[in-house]
Amino acid sequence: MTLLLLGLFLFLGTHSVRIFANDWANAQTKKRGPSFWKISYTLVSLIGFFLIIKGYAHAQESRVLVWSPPFWAGHLTGLLTLLSFILLASSKRPKNLIYASLKHPMIIAVKIWALAHLLANGTLAAMVLFGSFLVWAILDFRSSRQRDALQGNEDLDYVTTANWQGTFPAICIGVLTWGFFAFYLHRVLIGVQPFMR
Known part of the structure; x- marks a missing residue:
């Protein structure tokens, strides 16, 4: 379950920036450039997605x-x-x-x-x-x-x-x-x- 929770935190966390910190996201885009922001966003999302898949499969083995x-x-x-x-x-x-x-x-x-x-x-x-x-x-x-x-x-x-x-x-x-x-x-x-x- 730990891997699943970590994956959800990373994946949904990156996709929640516009919900909870839209001004910060806009500031980071201006400061570091749109390319850097998009690459970082995509990389963290992919890591989170991979952990979700692995974590869910592992958690389902116990089938609570x-x-x-x-x-x-x-x-x-x-x-x-x-x-x-x-x-x-x-x-x-x-x-x-x-x-x-x-x-x-x-x-x-x-x-x-x-x-x-x-x-x-x-x-x-x-x-x-x-x-x-x-x-x-x-x-x-x-x-x-x-x-x-x-x-x-x-x-x-x-x-x-x-x-x-x-x-x-x-x-x-x-x-x-x-x-x-x-x-x-x-x-x-x-x-x-x-x-x-």
Whole structure:
């Protein structure tokens, strides 16, 4: 569990700088340059991500069960993660209605992904991992909306030009990526086959 906690601290810590110390982050970027900041940010995030993977796998070996998810939870998780993948794809596609409506679909995708996995996993390690990401996503979404309000960042041009031509490809990419991950890559990387419990 120590490795998992350390990984979460490093990974979510770097991704929380804009939540708790936005002025400090801006000052560091100006002082050391954007390249140095991005490289440092990426390096610490990668180390944290690696520790999360190793720590979670190690913690799951002991399988401290907190609660037993119902049989349908895995299927609900699969459907919720489908929505999560569509939102994630929408954060990268220009002129789509989903981004124009939600403003921060990537953070919402993390919220749904974390909540979905909490529903299907009852071990202590899973609750620590996915619970941490859920709390982070809630705080980050709130912080992002506050920054939007302060900066007047409503992106009206993006909203007015959003259309279904930009939205449909995002949905297709999300569905296809989800299918590949759910029916193949999840088993290869995580060792669990969704929908097969």
